[in-house]
Amino acid sequence: MYSLCPKTKMQNIFSIRIMKIGTLLVLAVTALNFSSAQSTSSIRDGIFSDAQAARGAEAYSTSCASCHSVDLRGNSNSPSLLGLSFMFIWEGKSLGELYTKMSTEMPTDRPGILTQQTYADILAFILESNEFATGDNDLTSDISVLDEIPITSQ
Incomplete structure (x- = not known):
């Protein structure tokens, strides 16, 4: 039976409001979890694979x-790609900035000649040489993704 009692009607309205609020809360929590999962990667998150770093080597x-030396320490004409010297130049910048410099200016005698994937592989090798952790997946060459990954020492 359907009741027309004002008290029962108010309880129904209250129940519907609670259900709507509950649904909104669930949606909000889901959205927050999704945005956290899509948040910026860290350079320390294992963003490249061992295999990719090997290809990069x-x-x-x-x-x-020939310019940066076999040990990545550079010379009087080319900067070091290793350790404190590397971090002094690149800390606070993004992987996208480093990738862009590499892919548009290197090698100096034939800038941009390598494939996008090869530049990403070399970047993975540089990161591995600087003791950043490897992971399961290859580093992307997608500049919009790389722009969101800051180079940090900590």
């Missing part, structure tokens, strides 16, 4: 080592 030896 090979490409580095043929395309970069």
Whole structure:
């Protein structure tokens, strides 16, 4: 039976409002969890794989080592890509900035000649050489993603 009692009607309205508020809260929590999952990666999150760094080491030896040296320490004409010298130049900037510099200016005798993936592989090798952790997936060459990853020492 359907009741027309004002008290029962108020309870029904109250119940509906509670259900709407509950639904909104669930949606809000879900949205927060989704945005957290999509948040900026950290350079320390294992954003490249061992295999990618190995490919990058090979490409580095043929395309970069003649200027930056085999040990990545650079020389009087090319900056070091290792340790404090590297971090002094790049800390606070994004991986996107480093990737862009590499892909538009390197190698100096033929800038931009390598594939996007090869530049990403070399970047992975540089990160591994600076003791950043590896992960399960390859580093992307998508500049919009790389722009969101800051280079930090901590």
